[in-house]
Amino acid sequence: MSFTDDLWTATAELQQQIAEMPFNRDLAAGTLPPETFRGYIIQDAHYLEGYARVLALAAARAPDAEAIQQLAQSAGNAIAVERGLHAHYMGLFGVSAQDYAATGPSQACDHYVSYLAGRAALGDFPELLAAILPCFWIYHEIGQQIATTAAPENPYRAWIDTYAGEAFAEGVRKMLALVNRTAGAASPETRARMHAAFARASWHEWHFWDSAHHRRGWAQP
Numbered sequence: 001m002s003f004t005d006d007l008w009t010a011t012a013e014l015q016q017q018i019a020e021m022p023f024n025r026d027l028a029a030g031t032l033p034p035e036t037f038r039g040y041i042i043q044d045a046h047y048l049e050g051y052a053r054v055l056a057l058a059a060a061r062a063p064d065a066e067a068i069q070q071l072a073q074s075a076g077n078a079i080a081v082e083r084g085l086h087a088h089y090m091g092l093f094g095v096s097a098q099d100y101a102a103t104g105p106s107q108a109c110d111h112y113v114s115y116l117a118g119r120a121a122l123g124d125f126p127e128l129l130a131a132i133l134p135c136f137w138i139y140h141e142i143g144q145q146i147a148t149t150a151a152p153e154n155p156y157r158a159w160i161d162t163y164a165g166e167a168f169a170e171g172v173r174k175m176l177a178l179v180n181r182t183a184g185a186a187s188p189e190t191r192a193r194m195h196a197a198f199a200r201a202s203w204h205e206w207h208f209w210d211s212a213h214h215r216r217g218w219a220q221p
């Protein structure tokens, strides 16, 4: 079994819970309320900015030229691909630049991005890489699962096609290979921290969807 297979097996229960979340079930059925998806997309745009920055920090920390190139390209792709998707849905749901600017990140969004930035500042490269992986891998798994069950006339088709598509799958495969290469050169102690970072970032993915489903923002006194 590869190291990344171990990561998935160790978090199998959480991964199953994510697959069964009402947000993802309703998205597949096409019955997710537009207002819920609108809130999700705004938060996801905030997330994306933070995530792309973290990818760029990971690129700067990478041990060799190949990994620098892969992570820096991913940072650029993240902005290009996801921004296109966000612009599409923001147009559809009437989110203006002013609406977006007026809506700050939710607690879940801020918590996830802060966690990743914390690993970038305080962790080592293997730990940071393991924290970055769930964003790619879980979206790929969920995208594929949803694609097989999705209603044909689904308003969220562009979202589904992005994550179920071959271009994205190729990016996921490269990320898995880099994690396995990195874990292969790491000590048992470092591999244990990679496991913890992968599990924590996977929990953040669950929390992000849970927050979007409940339309939570930032609690005010």
Ligand SMILES: Cc1ncc(C[n+]2csc(CCO)c2C)c(N)n1
Binding pocket: 044, 047, 048, 051, 074, 077, 078, 079, 081, 082, 134, 135, 136, 139, 171, 205, 208
């Ligand atoms: C909360 C949240 N987690 C993961 C993704 C997916 N994603 C965002 S950036 C990126 C890198 C390549 O484009 C990927 C896979 C998302 N959109 N929102």
